Amino acid sequence: MSEWNDLAFLSLVREYGADLVFLGLVSAEGLIRDNLKTKSLIRLTERTRPIFAQIFGANPYSMAKAAKIVEEEGFDGLDINAGCPASKVLRVGSGAALMEDLKNARAVVKSVRKAVKIPVTIKMRLGPTGTEHLKLAAIAEDEGVDAVILHPRTVRQGYSGRADWGKIVELKSMLSILVFASGDIKSGASFMEVLRLTGCDGVLIGRGALGNPWVFRECHDALTGKDPSRVDLQEREGAILRYLDYLEEFYREKGLKFARRHLSLFVKGLPRSSEFRAKLQEAAWSQLKDLVRNYFENLRRVK
Numbered sequence: 046m047s048e049w050n051d052l053a054f055l056s057l058v059r060e061y062g063a064d065l066v067f068l069g070l071v072s073a074e075g076l077i078r079d080n081l082k083t084k085s086l087i088r089l090t091e092r093t094r095p096i097f098a099q100i101f102g103a104n105p106y107s108m109a110k111a112a113k114i115v116e117e118e119g120f121d122g123l124d125i126n127a128g129c130p131a132s133k134v135l136r137v138g139s140g141a142a143l144m145e146d147l148k149n150a151r152a153v154v155k156s157v158r159k160a161v162k163i164p165v166t167i168k169m170r171l172g173p174t175g176t177e178h179l180k181l182a183a184i185a186e187d188e189g190v191d192a193v194i195l196h197p198r199t200v201r202q203g204y205s206g207r208a209d210w211g212k213i214v215e216l217k218s219m220l221s222i223l224v225f226a227s228g229d230i231k232s233g234a235s236f237m238e239v240l241r242l243t244g245c246d247g248v249l250i251g252r253g254a255l256g257n258p259w260v261f262r263e264c265h266d267a268l269t270g271k272d273p274s275r276v277d278l279q280e281r282e283g284a285i286l287r288y289l290d291y292l293e294e295f296y297r298e299k300g301l302k303f304a305r306r307h308l309s310l311f312v313k314g315l316p317r318s319s320e321f322r323a324k325l326q327e328a329a330w331s332q333l334k335d336l337v338r339n340y341f342e343n344l345r346r347v348k
């Protein structure tokens with residue numbers, strides 16, 4: 046989730062129990078051209094470990110070179126994107142389009158696997174006719190990939206309908222390597238449900254973590270049979286202020302664009318959040334902490 050997975054937010058979700066985090070997808074071609082902007086997207090910090098980077102591309106040679114860069118940067122693992130539905134990614138035969146040319150997909154997977162020693166995973170959507178993802182997953186296993194992550198929706202589906210967890214059951218029964226589930230997991234209850242239904246080896250949470258980094262703690266609680274811990278105003282405020290500290294550490298005032306995105310969601314559903322959001326869009330970087338403190342102080346006063 047490239048524009049959402051800043052290092053500060055990933056640090057926060059690690060603190061709340063995410064066992065592994067992924068950076069958003071990065072273009073292999075951009076990386077190997079030593080494009081400074083692209084390179085800055087694959088920074089990491091000790092606080093976020095274990096952390097995987099994700100690359101997309103359709104050229105086996107470029108993908109292998111980019112994979113080496115990711116390894117040299119110190120990432121704990123690398124994910125090959127075979128699921129992105131964005132037209133600019135599909136147009137060059139990468140992302141979910143990898144499934145439409147399985148011969149090339151095999152060449153990509155093989156060269157990436159050979160290029161690095163770190164764990165390699167592949168993330169995919171459902172193939173257009175419902176079988177291509179199975180074929181690609183079999184290729185990945187054959188070529189020594191460590192895990193397959195499936196978001197069981199087709200490109201055409203976008204984010205509509207429900208993720209078809211039944212497809213994860215099918216994949217799990219076919220592979221010996223790890224299978225991770227993605228799609229519509231947003232609470233301790235849906236986490237337990239997908240584990241129970243699919244027997245998958247792990248779960249990825251995307252949208253459900255936005256504005257709710259506590260979802261990972263909720264999953265751990267559910268796994269150990271504990272009632273979900275409540276997130277009170279004090280904890281919410283503390284998490285936001287910590288998030289701003291981490292943004293300061295990693296991005297300085299360039300963190301403002303991330304803060305505007307995430308803070309809007311952190312206060313979703315709270316009283317007078319639309320007023321807070323409007324102020325947030327106007328505020329300078331140096332004003333953010335006061336804005337947050339004042340907002341929560343007022344909330345506590347009216348309670």
Ligand SMILES: Cc1cc2nc3c(=O)[nH]c(=O)nc-3n(C[C@H](O)[C@H](O)[C@H](O)COP(=O)(O)O)c2cc1C
Nearest residue numbers: 046047069070168196227228229230250251252253
């Ligand atoms: C804004 C946004 C950005 C995303 N970026 C990526 C990405 O960079 N790489 C990727 O593999 N999936 C990406 N995804 C897909 C998610 O990883 C996930 O598979 C999908 O959202 C379904 O899971 P969820 O219901 O937990 O969100 C993105 C999804 C959203 C909504």
